[in-house]
Amino acid sequence: MLEATEHRRTTGGTTVRGRAAALLAIPLACALTVTACAGEQGGGDDLQLVADPVAVAPAAAPPVATPPGGTVLAAGAATAMAVHPGSRTLGVAVDGPPAMLLYPLDELSAPPRSVPLPGRADSLDATGEGFLAALPGAGALARISAGDGALSTVPVAGQPSGTAATGDRTLVSVRDRKAVDVLDGDRVSKSVTGQLYSADDVFTPGGRTVVLDRLRTALFDVDLDAGTVNEGLRAGDGAANAVVDRHARVLVTDARAGALLAFSADPLLLRQRYPVPGGPYGIAYDERRDLAWVTLTERNEVVGFDVGGGEPVERFRFPTVRQPDTVTVDAGSGQVMVGSATGEGIQVIAP
Incomplete structure (x- = not known):
C-alpha cells in the first residue's frame, strides 16, 4: 500500500x-x-x-526454479544494457573479458557484433550515434557506434560511473572523486563537487540535475550553473539503481528495504514509496506505456509496474534468468530484455 x-x-x-x-x-x-x-x-x-556506510549490492539469487519466460540468448555475464531506438539495436555490456554485444532488435536470434572494451562497463546509455559506456576501471568513457561498432574512448580522471545528456553536453558522475563532470564534446568544462560520499549515477529529470549517492543511499540536487551540490534526500535504506520517467520523476529501487521510490526533482521530494519484496535492483522505464520494469534478484523475477497513477500497479510478472541484475526495454515494441550477471544469458520477453 x-x-x-x-x-x-x-x-x-x-x-x-x-x-x-x-x-x-x-x-x-x-x-x-x-x-x-x-x-x-x-x-x-x-x-x-x-559509521562505515557500504553501497548496496544485489541480493544473491537462488538457482532458477521456474524456466525463464520468453527466449534466452547465450551471452556472458551482463553488466549493463540499453536500447538504441534509432538503429533498432540492443547493446549489452558483458564481462570476462569486457566487451559490447550489439544485437539487431528485429533479428535477435542473429549472432551479435562483439566489440572489445578496455574495461568493464558499469553503465550504458543510448546516444545520437550509438552508445556511451562508463568504464570505471579504465578511467574512461567508451563511445560505440550502433551502426558499425566503431569504438572511441574519452579519458576521465577517476572512476566514471554514469552518464546523462543535457542539451549538447554530457554529464558524468565520477565515483571516487565524488564529482559531476560536465563535458562539452570530449572536453571537461566544469567539475562540480561537495557533500557527496560517492557519485554513482546522474540524471536530468525536467531539466534539473540529480545525483545518486549509493554510500549515503541518497539523491542530491546539483546546480550546474552555480557549480554546487545542494540538498540531499534519503532514498530508502539501500538505493541501488534509478531511471527518469516521463513525469520528470526519478524512480529508485531500494534493495535493502524492498521498495520502489518516486522522487520529484523540482523540488527534490519523495512522492511515493511502494513495497516491492524480493530484492528489487535493476530498473528500466518504458515511456510509451508508462511502465517501470524492476528485477527481483532474490526471486529471479522481473515485474512491470504501471507508474502513471497515485501508486504503482503491477501489470506483469515473469520468471527470469538467474541473478537478473540488469534490465532494459524497447519502447517501440514493448519487449523487455533481462541480463544475467552469472552469464546465463540475455532473456527477451514480449509482454
Whole structure:
C-alpha cells in the first residue's frame, strides 16, 4: 500500500509532517535532508546512519526454479544494457573479458557484433550515434557506434560511473572523486563537487540535475550553473539503481528495504514509496506505456509496474534468468530484455 509524504519547506531546510518519518524508516525527521538539522547537531552528517556506510549490492539469487519466460540468448555475464531506438539495436555490456554485444532488435536470434572494451562497463546509455559506456576501471568513457561498432574512448580522471545528456553536453558522475563532470564534446568544462560520499549515477529529470549517492543511499540536487551540490534526500535504506520517467520523476529501487521510490526533482521530494519484496535492483522505464520494469534478484523475477497513477500497479510478472541484475526495454515494441550477471544469458520477453 502506498504511503504519501507531506513536506513543508522552511528557512532551515525541510520539516516532515504526518507519516513521512515512518515511511522512510529514519529515526529522526531532520535526517531527511543534509541541511535540515546541521545547526542543531553541530554540523554533523544527518544522512549517514552508520559509521562505515557500504553501497548496496544485489541480493544473491537462488538457482532458477521456474524456466525463464520468453527466449534466452547465450551471452556472458551482463553488466549493463540499453536500447538504441534509432538503429533498432540492443547493446549489452558483458564481462570476462569486457566487451559490447550489439544485437539487431528485429533479428535477435542473429549472432551479435562483439566489440572489445578496455574495461568493464558499469553503465550504458543510448546516444545520437550509438552508445556511451562508463568504464570505471579504465578511467574512461567508451563511445560505440550502433551502426558499425566503431569504438572511441574519452579519458576521465577517476572512476566514471554514469552518464546523462543535457542539451549538447554530457554529464558524468565520477565515483571516487565524488564529482559531476560536465563535458562539452570530449572536453571537461566544469567539475562540480561537495557533500557527496560517492557519485554513482546522474540524471536530468525536467531539466534539473540529480545525483545518486549509493554510500549515503541518497539523491542530491546539483546546480550546474552555480557549480554546487545542494540538498540531499534519503532514498530508502539501500538505493541501488534509478531511471527518469516521463513525469520528470526519478524512480529508485531500494534493495535493502524492498521498495520502489518516486522522487520529484523540482523540488527534490519523495512522492511515493511502494513495497516491492524480493530484492528489487535493476530498473528500466518504458515511456510509451508508462511502465517501470524492476528485477527481483532474490526471486529471479522481473515485474512491470504501471507508474502513471497515485501508486504503482503491477501489470506483469515473469520468471527470469538467474541473478537478473540488469534490465532494459524497447519502447517501440514493448519487449523487455533481462541480463544475467552469472552469464546465463540475455532473456527477451514480449509482454
